[in-house]
Amino acid sequence: MAPNGDHPPTDFRHVFKIPTKGDLRRKTLQKSADLHSRPDDDETCVYLCGNSLGLQPTLTRQYLDQYLDTWATKGVFGHFTHINDSSLAPWMHVDDDLVEDMATIVGAKPSEVAVMQTLTVNLHLLMASFYKPTKERYKVILEGKAFPSDHYMVESQIQHHGLDPALSMILIEPPTDSGVLPTDHILSVIDRHADTTAVLLLPGVQFYTGQFLDMPRITTYAQDQGILVGWDLAHAVGNVPLQLSDWNVDFAAWCTYKYLNAGPGSIGGLYVNEKHFHRPRLAGWWGSSKSSRFDMTNRFEPIPSAAGFQLSNPSVADSTALRASLDIFKQTSMKALRAKSLELTGRLEVLLKQSEAKHLFSIITPGSKAERGAQLSIRLQPGLLDSVLVRLEEEGVVIDERKPDVIRVAPAPLYNNVEDVKAFVHVFGAACLEAAKTGK
Amino acid sequence: MAPNGDHPPTDFRHVFKIPTKGDLRRKTLQKSADLHSRPDDDETCVYLCGNSLGLQPTLTRQYLDQYLDTWATKGVFGHFTHINDSSLAPWMHVDDDLVEDMATIVGAKPSEVAVMQTLTVNLHLLMASFYKPTKERYKVILEGKAFPSDHYMVESQIQHHGLDPALSMILIEPPTDSGVLPTDHILSVIDRHADTTAVLLLPGVQFYTGQFLDMPRITTYAQDQGILVGWDLAHAVGNVPLQLSDWNVDFAAWCTYKYLNAGPGSIGGLYVNEKHFHRPRLAGWWGSSKSSRFDMTNRFEPIPSAAGFQLSNPSVADSTALRASLDIFKQTSMKALRAKSLELTGRLEVLLKQSEAKHLFSIITPGSKAERGAQLSIRLQPGLLDSVLVRLEEEGVVIDERKPDVIRVAPAPLYNNVEDVKAFVHVFGAACLEAAKTGK
Numbered sequence: 001m002a003p004n005g006d007h008p009p010t011d012f013r014h015v016f017k018i019p020t021k022g023d024l025r026r027k028t029l030q031k032s033a034d035l036h037s038r039p040d041d042d043e044t045c046v047y048l049c050g051n052s053l054g055l056q057p058t059l060t061r062q063y064l065d066q067y068l069d070t071w072a073t074k075g076v077f078g079h080f081t082h083i084n085d086s087s088l089a090p091w092m093h094v095d096d097d098l099v100e101d102m103a104t105i106v107g108a109k110p111s112e113v114a115v116m117q118t119l120t121v122n123l124h125l126l127m128a129s130f131y132k133p134t135k136e137r138y139k140v141i142l143e144g145k146a147f148p149s150d151h152y153m154v155e156s157q158i159q160h161h162g163l164d165p166a167l168s169m170i171l172i173e174p175p176t177d178s179g180v181l182p183t184d185h186i187l188s189v190i191d192r193h194a195d196t197t198a199v200l201l202l203p204g205v206q207f208y209t210g211q212f213l214d215m216p217r218i219t220t221y222a223q224d225q226g227i228l229v230g231w232d233l234a235h236a237v238g239n240v241p242l243q244l245s246d247w248n249v250d251f252a253a254w255c256t257y258k259y260l261n262a263g264p265g266s267i268g269g270l271y272v273n274e275k276h277f278h279r280p281r282l283a284g285w286w287g288s289s290k291s292s293r294f295d296m297t298n299r300f301e302p303i304p305s306a307a308g309f310q311l312s313n314p315s316v317a318d319s320t321a322l323r324a325s326l327d328i329f330k331q332t333s334m335k336a337l338r339a340k341s342l343e344l345t346g347r348l349e350v351l352l353k354q355s356e357a358k359h360l361f362s363i364i365t366p367g368s369k370a371e372r373g374a375q376l377s378i379r380l381q382p383g384l385l386d387s388v389l390v391r392l393e394e395e396g397v398v399i400d401e402r403k404p405d406v407i408r409v410a411p412a413p414l415y416n417n418v419e420d421v422k423a424f425v426h427v428f429g430a431a432c433l434e435a436a437k438t439g440k
Numbered sequence: 441m442a443p444n445g446d447h448p449p450t451d452f453r454h455v456f457k458i459p460t461k462g463d464l465r466r467k468t469l470q471k472s473a474d475l476h477s478r479p480d481d482d483e484t485c486v487y488l489c490g491n492s493l494g495l496q497p498t499l500t501r502q503y504l505d506q507y508l509d510t511w512a513t514k515g516v517f518g519h520f521t522h523i524n525d526s527s528l529a530p531w532m533h534v535d536d537d538l539v540e541d542m543a544t545i546v547g548a549k550p551s552e553v554a555v556m557q558t559l560t561v562n563l564h565l566l567m568a569s570f571y572k573p574t575k576e577r578y579k580v581i582l583e584g585k586a587f588p589s590d591h592y593m594v595e596s597q598i599q600h601h602g603l604d605p606a607l608s609m610i611l612i613e614p615p616t617d618s619g620v621l622p623t624d625h626i627l628s629v630i631d632r633h634a635d636t637t638a639v640l641l642l643p644g645v646q647f648y649t650g651q652f653l654d655m656p657r658i659t660t661y662a663q664d665q666g667i668l669v670g671w672d673l674a675h676a677v678g679n680v681p682l683q684l685s686d687w688n689v690d691f692a693a694w695c696t697y698k699y700l701n702a703g704p705g706s707i708g709g710l711y712v713n714e715k716h717f718h719r720p721r722l723a724g725w726w727g728s729s730k731s732s733r734f735d736m737t738n739r740f741e742p743i744p745s746a747a748g749f750q751l752s753n754p755s756v757a758d759s760t761a762l763r764a765s766l767d768i769f770k771q772t773s774m775k776a777l778r779a780k781s782l783e784l785t786g787r788l789e790v791l792l793k794q795s796e797a798k799h800l801f802s803i804i805t806p807g808s809k810a811e812r813g814a815q816l817s818i819r820l821q822p823g824l825l826d827s828v829l830v831r832l833e834e835e836g837v838v839i840d841e842r843k844p845d846v847i848r849v850a851p852a853p854l855y856n857n858v859e860d861v862k863a864f865v866h867v868f869g870a871a872c873l874e875a876a877k878t879g880k
């Protein structure tokens with residue numbers, strides 16, 4: 001996929017719904033219902049929060065309308081009927097229809113990718129296939145500051161096997177206050193538990209620090225010691241270039257509501273390396289051969305691909321929203337988006353370092369471009385956060401906070417631009433200075 | 441919930457999108473794109489397929505539009521912001537917002553119900569909590585003609601524990617050709633395996649025969665012998681009256697795309713009896729206390745209710761579609777709907793038995809009203825099915841077939857009426873006679 005030769009377009013701002021500042025200030029959907037107004041109400045807001053919830057493609061409503069029209073006019077036949085004036089696949093195939101474009105984004109063979117369920121559930125399902133503790137190998141290594149759901153997931157998987165998390169759950173704690181995990185540090189923990197570890201699970205991009213881990217090196221290193229390696233790609237997918245197949249990752253899972261813009265809680269994705277297609281699994285009819293699925297024979301014939309790990313018929317509404325999103329990604333490439341992303345985030349870093357308020361915060365995300373994605377995480381001096389957040393909100397600048405003192409700022413290459421970055425630094429710097437002055 | 445005193449309304453046909461016959465014949469969504477037309481193109485079709493996919497409430501599009509407007513104008517703030525001119529809850533609460541109305545439909549305490557994930561996944565998650573095989577009790581009893589996904593689910597759960605389905609999976613086979621499972625037959629299988637069985641899983645309404653099992657009697661009988669009892673309510677929810685709490689069911693799960701009209705693959709539901717709130721589970725952040733969910737402490741504090749079994753943030757699109765559906769159910773009661781349903785299905789049975797073609801088919805669904813829901817399953821004489829299906833489709837009559845010789849016909853009380861039932865019997869009878877005459 002390299003549409004337009006070597007220079008695919010990367011500016012898709014015009015095909016996204018970017019809230020205006022007035023939209024954000026109103027407590028209503030309708031404009032007319034509003035009383036107060038301000039001169040900048042019609043300006044688009046500065047939305048740097050695609051790491052939490054990506055914005056809505058304009059295509060989404062069009063496609064959901066098509067879906068609703070199909071349901072309204074075809075009823076149950078929507079499952080099988082090919083409709084001439086619809087861009088959508090029959091519901092029976094909506095998930096398959098997404099796989100190729102999704103695989104391109106994560107650098108995988110289409111057969112190794114399935115679009116299904118949600119992130120935490122997919123991690124559980126994958127662990128059910130990959131985490132088979134023995135007397136020799138029973139530990140799971142993950143980070144000590146993992147996203148809570150991943151922590152609970154691993155902890156409960158260990159307990160499910162009757163093992164004790166105190167002995168079997170190995171937490172890699174960041175060696176310094178920044179929260180960053182140096183690769184050597186990760187490898188040293190692997191070394192320490194090499195003989196007793198069954199699975200290593202790490203994030204491609206860490207949610208808090210924005211660190212992009214050295215996925216190929218860590219994968220190979222752990223596999224060489226007999227460990228299976230899985231990745232949580234919630235913050236990596238659609239953000240950084242991934243080559244899951246080349247890196248020989250064992251398994252991975254992700255969500256689609258961040259950089260993939262498929263909407264809150266939308267359908268997730270997973271990767272199973274083809275060498276693992278035969279693994280035991282928790283099975284469901286949607287993973288059984290399509291040709292015999294409706295024969296009702298009760299003989300499970302797993303589809304010989306990641307699709308064989310599917311369980312239920314997928315949400316058509318969510319698959320449709322994801323279709324709208326992937327139709328944008330299709331027009332460009334992760335390589336081109338990454339180039340733009342490095343530029344935007346690089347510019348953000350430079351401007352922050354030049355800010356008059358620079359003594360009031362520090363960037364905890366790694367300074368090396370290879371070690372980060374779109375997001376910079378910024379730690380404020382103690383006591384500043386609350387009033388800085390008030391000011392950012394007043395000015396229509398949307399970022400994401402992690403109490404007590406960190407904000408995460410992520411220019412999404414599909415819809416953000418340099419103006420967003422400048423506007424953020426301008427408002428943020430002033431807000432920090434003001435907060436410091438008023439002593440709060 | 442008994443709106444309008446003892447006589448809540450039961451005719452909601454006008455708030456559903458019923459395809460016209462022309463809609464079904466066209467291979468397009470747009471009318472204009474069509475060339476051929478027939479005089480009955482604008483008549484509503486005869487849709488008796490709510491057991492497979494329920495029709496779309498007109499509210500669904502309105503609510504999905506509100507959801508898309510919220511995402512477009514509030515971005516990530518949609519998670520928390522209460523919007524004055526929207527009927528929808530902030531996304532953070534969309535699932536909770538559904539629980540009370542869902543609980544009313546299944547006859548449960550709201551604390552015992554969660555709206556989450558999809559059916560097969562929910563069954564796996566429940567089995568992870570409830571199926572804890574020991575040396576003494578390790579079997580799972582289910583029907584031999586279970587819906588394939590349930591069969592694969594149980595089989596793979598047994599294998600997951602390192603056990604052999606040949607020894608641990610007990611299949612209740614129907615004693616006669618009809619496929620119906622007499623209660624005494626079920627109880628006798630329970631008796632045979634009483635000491636070694638951990639879990640009994642049965643369908644509330646059987647998908648193929650339409651039989652409504654004697655849930656309270658079977659539940660109590662099995663529990664008295666120390667067996668945990670779970671129910672697959674895919675075909676029961678929104679169809680027959682359920683009293684999960686009173687019946688002291690241990691657990692249950694269902695989908696929402698059949699009688700609940702929430703759209704293909706929409707979000708599912710589950711029931712956990714309050715006595716089981718403490719059970720171990722496969723955990724995720726969405727099941728951890730709301731107040732500390734974003735503290736990132738990595739201490740799992742399960743919500744002390746069925747919500748504690750949640751894993752991922754829910755699909756807002758699907759939750760929104762379900763909201764539209766439950767806003768209809770709220771205006772009536774399952775008692776009133778059941779009364780109408782008994783009437784419609786009773787009428788269907790009478791008319792079929794009076795049909796001139798009655799020698800060409802038999803009804804396999806139990807004749808007793810207490811033992812069935814909306815659906816009648818009809819077995820045709822060998823060789824008739826294919827041409828009968830062609831004729832039904834031509835006439836805009838939508839039912840569901842199970843090769844080689846069964847059709848399932850389900851008047852849904854919310855939107856079907858006596859005219860639908862009469863029209864079906866009329867077309868079906870003629871189609872059978874014609875098929876028999878032409879020798880195929």
Ligand SMILES: Cc1ncc(COP(=O)(O)O)c(C=O)c1O
Nearest residue numbers: 312313558559560587589674695
């Ligand atoms: C009785 C029964 N069980 C399980 C399923 C599987 O449902 P899902 O694909 O939502 O997991 C169905 C689907 O129709 C069903 O009817």
Ligand SMILES: Cc1ncc(COP(=O)(O)O)c(C=O)c1O
Nearest residue numbers: 118119120147149234255752753
């Ligand atoms: C890194 C990471 N893991 C897991 C999750 C949980 O996702 P879900 O609620 O879709 O299961 C998130 C959600 O933001 C996340 O960022």
